[in-house]
Amino acid sequence: MKQVLKKEVLANxxxxxxxxxxxxxKVGYTNERTVKCSQDxxxxxxxxxxxxxxxxS
Known part of the structure; x- marks a missing residue:
């Protein structure tokens, strides 16, 4: 289960x-879309x- 989650997170x-x-x-480093992607x-x-x-642990 953890291995699947780990692979899924790595893919994301x-x-x-x-x-x-x-x-x-395309739109610059400070554009709202770029910043949102960075936060994600x-x-x-x-x-x-x-x-x-x-x-x-």
């Missing part, structure tokens, strides 16, 4: 990272970190 991280790069190139990416990165920390 990669997709959101690519989306953020595209938005940044942060959320996925935090989830991934929690998964890793829980695995170590």
């Amino acid at each position: 991280i990669e997709l959101k990272r690519k989306e953020m790069i595209v938005f940044a190139q 990416l942060d959320m996925y990165l935090n989830k991934y970190q929690l998964i890793l920390l829980n695995r170590m």
Whole structure:
């Protein structure tokens, strides 16, 4: 179960990272859409970190 969640979060991280790069190139780094993607990416990165920390406990 945790392995599936980990893979899902990693896939979301990669997709959101690519989306953020595209938005940044098209509309700029400070555009609302780029910033929203960055915040979403942060959320996925935090989830991934929690998964890793829980695995170590």
